[in-house]
Amino acid sequence: MGPTPRARSSSWSDCWTWASTSRWWTSGSDGWCPWPGARRWRHTTPSSCGGTWSVAATARAGRRPAAPRHARRPRGRGPFTIASVRSERGRPQLLWLPAVLGTVVAWGVWGVVVRAALDGLDWRLVATLTLGGYALCLLLLWAVARPPLPPLDAPRLAGALSLGVLSQVGFFAFYRALEVGEASVVVPLSSLYPLVTLALAMLLLRERLTRLQALGVAMAVAAVLLLAMG
Known part of the structure; x- marks a missing residue:
């Protein structure tokens, strides 16, 4: 015991x-x-x-x-x-801290690697190869972890599929922006997407923003804009 x-x-x-x-x-x-x-x-x-x-x-x-x-x-x-x-x-x-640090490092390196790949390849080809990498990671995940399969009804299946569509639309637009722009500008500006999440949460979920949170959002936006302009 x-x-x-x-x-x-x-x-x-x-x-x-x-x-x-x-x-x-x-x-x-x-x-x-x-x-x-x-x-x-x-x-x-x-x-x-x-x-x-x-x-x-x-x-x-x-x-x-x-x-x-x-x-x-x-x-x-x-x-x-x-x-x-x-x-x-x-x-x-802080049991979540190692996972967050891994996310920051992986996505930070990814932003540089994808820009280098776009120098010699079309963005559509890069996006297609990226999907192949996703599929490989998913196969490894299912082979090692074998997560349980809950019953999928129509709403859950539609929601999961819509997540995939929205994710890929964002990635396609991001790849296109990196093809014609600088990574030092595109990556910081694309980091403003939480503002859309925040606005939708306030509009649809009726969540409220405290003054301290609003100040944090304003400072984050200012920091991203300064990085992009610098």
Whole structure:
């Protein structure tokens, strides 16, 4: 079994419990959880490498735990399992930071490589070869990860296909812009696309922008324009 959690602060989010697959059992109310009747669900599952792993969930009395919210490093030789980011004493664990850094590096190098490819090739050919690279990556993903296939109804299928169409329209326009323009200008200006997302979110989803967020958007726009003009 996993280690018993230490005493936490009085917030409900810190009344975290242990959960996993297979069956569940409750140990009754615990003194470290301030809500009356709260129960701790706990279970661990052996990993394929000889270790164990467990993830966190929360539950009130008489209720089955919700979906896992946190993952811990396995004991033994088991692999890491990351479910989401949780906060401990008000400080979030930046589990997403390596993925973001990888995105920044990959896309930054991609902007230079695609500009070099467009020097000797037509943008339509570059776009076609890019789609071939996407297909190769998808085949590797399915071969290694083998994600589950949920049932696809018509709305979900149409939404997924529309994402592909919108993505490729944007890439085609981007390749065309890079063919006739400088990467140092085209790439920063194309980074303004979150403004469209922001406007649509405010118009369709009724989301509101705080003053601090509006200031951040204005500073980001100014920075992109200065980079493009410089």
